[in-house]
Amino acid sequence: MIERYTRPEMAAVWSEETKYATWVRVEVLASTAQVSLGVVPEAALADIGRAPVPSVARIRGLEAERDHEILAFLAAWTETMPAESARWVHHGMTSYDLVDTAQGVLLARSVDLVLDAAHTLIGLLIDRALEHWDTVCVARTHGVHAEPTTFGHKLAVHAHALHRCTGRLAAARRAVAVGTLSGAVGTYAHISPQVETYVCGELGLGIEPVPTQVVARDRHAELLGALAITGAVVEQFALEMRLLQRTEVGEVEEPRSGAYQGSSAMPHKRNPTTSERLCGLARILRANAGAAYENIALWHERDLAHSSVERVVLPDSLAVAHYQLVSASELLAGLTVDDERMARNLQATRGLVHSSEVFLGLTADGTDRESAYRLVQSAADEAHTSGSSLAEALSARGVEAPEAWFDPRRFLGNRDHLKSRLDTLKKEHHRHVDM
Template identity: 35%
Template sequence: MDSHLIDSTIFGHQWATSESRAIFSEKSRVARWLEVVIELAQAQAECGIIPGDSAEKISQLRTVALPIEEIAERTRQTSHSTLGMIQVLRDLLPGTSAEHIYYGATVQDITDTSQVLELRAVGALVWRDLWMLEDGLLELAVRHRLTPMAGRTHGQPGAPISFGFKVASWADEVGRHLQRLSEGRNRWLVGQLGGAVGTLAFFGDRALDLRAAFCRRLSLGEPNIAWLSARDRVAEFSHLIAMCVSSLARIANEVYALQRREIGELAEKARASTVGSITMPHKRNPEVSEQIVTLARLVRAQASVLTDTLVHEHERDGRNWKTEWVAFPELCHFALAASSMARELVSGLEVDPTAMSRNLGFGASSEHLLSAMSARLGKHRAQGLLQDAYREAREDGRPLRAVLQGIATQAELAELSDVDLGASGAMVDRVVDTAVRRRASETGQWL
């Protein structure tokens, strides 16, 4: 039972959450299938397809503890995805009620609709985590709106930015994901009722009324057409989740890099019991950050697998939706683990403004100085002179100011002491204002 790291007693906390396990456990899966079967029966009774008494008897199965092992044994015997459960349920029903369970339905009606219910549960948790994460990032951006640090390009220190500017970029990206989750919700949360090949011929002229009632009872949208072979909804949601988690990995990757002791600008919050290395006692490893990056890789991999399911053959192709049964839960476990860790990372993030200031280095004012000299000499001439001067100071070990004496005016040399954050603060303000306005029309609840 614990052969997968998701279910590992020792390592499971790094690959899943208690909430993700509650959604995808065997018991929950069977209970979800049963709920779909019950609501189908209720909708059929509502439309006059089966007797109301049968629907009521079927509904009473909610109170029965289903025998998972017996369902498993019958599934192996029948080699059918849901018939084992249906046989067990039929044995639990009196009289003709047993003939009315799973009436006119097929595997995908039950499992696809159940998967949409899983998607809804996962989407709600991702929304909650991103909503809370954005709130923490916005607060951090405001607090460090003008805290100077080195902006870095190609892995090297460049011109100054504020730490709030960096964080606001993270927050802005998370905010766009919240918008995407909001925009896609009605597109993804639709039920499936297609019957044998999607036409619902079994139900005659009551087919579409039944489908509408079925979806309404499950609080799902009704599709225009059966989507037995159209898997774009699952793939789209999965790729958005992959984007969300990759954005979390961008944040984590920055913390991972900036926690290096030779940089020391950020650090994960560490408990006293945390051990970085059993052979190097001085170490304080960015465990959470590296795990988020690892999880993001796995989420992207599963999202890619789920894209493959778009290539379907004819009106039903078990090779594809059975692939989803494996890839989709794994993607969701990893994603929810990552979003939970990201909240923990940001809420406990340690920021060292002193280290940030120290790491600005002697090139911190180069762009500012270039701007000042460009007004007098022209941009390209000033850039060439300054590049030579900085190289000379670096290679000869001479003070930069002394090297610049012959090419810069005293007013221009005064720019060396300035740390120009450009429009960092103004951009932070814009991000925060935009987020505050958007969040005023939202809540922490996806649905």
């Protein structure tokens, strides 16, 4: 895992110690089910249940000799058991009955952390959107001033987008929270399906309906695809924050510590490094999703080509997505919003952002659409090149535009309709959080 971009709670889920403890739990549950079916002696279960989780160092030492992690784990774990009991461990199972079932547990825990972080960010986006619902600023299309909007409207866009991501992540969690204990090629030849039902039920997992020797890898691809989309949505928010922090714009500023230093050469620099980092991490998530798609197609009932890839992309993607969401929440919580700069920027083009209002006003007063458009466009071109205001350029063409046509609030008459949708999202969010 990438230590720099891994929060402690996610690191704990994907530690080697947690993995092997989960393997032990799967094996003990499988033995318990086998005892109930009369396959494994009850006396053996007591010894199996008492055996401690083997150390990572011991497993690694045995793996170096055997070149097989699961056999090394089983050898290390059974060292403290009486031989009569140890021979019943892993009875009727194959390696990936253990690995994939345990991995389903770890994936479910990890997605829960990601979902919690996503819901925290959604709550912050909603709260800050409502805080700035009436903070008027200029909207930009193609990077160019368009029409007035509000900063709250901007944040509401990201709140709804991230809310959609939580639906995808919840579906992906259901997809990956599965296990299988079905034997060497998934036929249950040497193990009863009742063992699988019991173990997966105790672990809170679903069951792969028709297994091969592994859980189907389209499930993992679905998860990494959902994480990649979530990362891109966070990137969209972070990119907006980067653009609004440019010197020429200066409408927001991300939080910084008192010891912050932006450049080794230029002491004045106040760079949007957190926003930039969030954008960069989204690229990792997209790249890893591609690797997960490559893992779907395996030879016949299975091959091992997916294993080395998953050891990297599964924990890394979950860690990066979680880190990205938590960092975005920290950024938004401490974000400084300069509403005065927003107001000045809105007026920077001397009324050009009101061209559509003037255009529609003229057509409403009886001017045909084409003539009205050409007239306003001509006046706008003059204002842009001469430095005059749009109103002055219109006056030079014999049009005395009412002052009301230059009121930003005329663009925001239906914002209560949009706010009602945000209020609905807030209620839904609170219901989820309170569950």
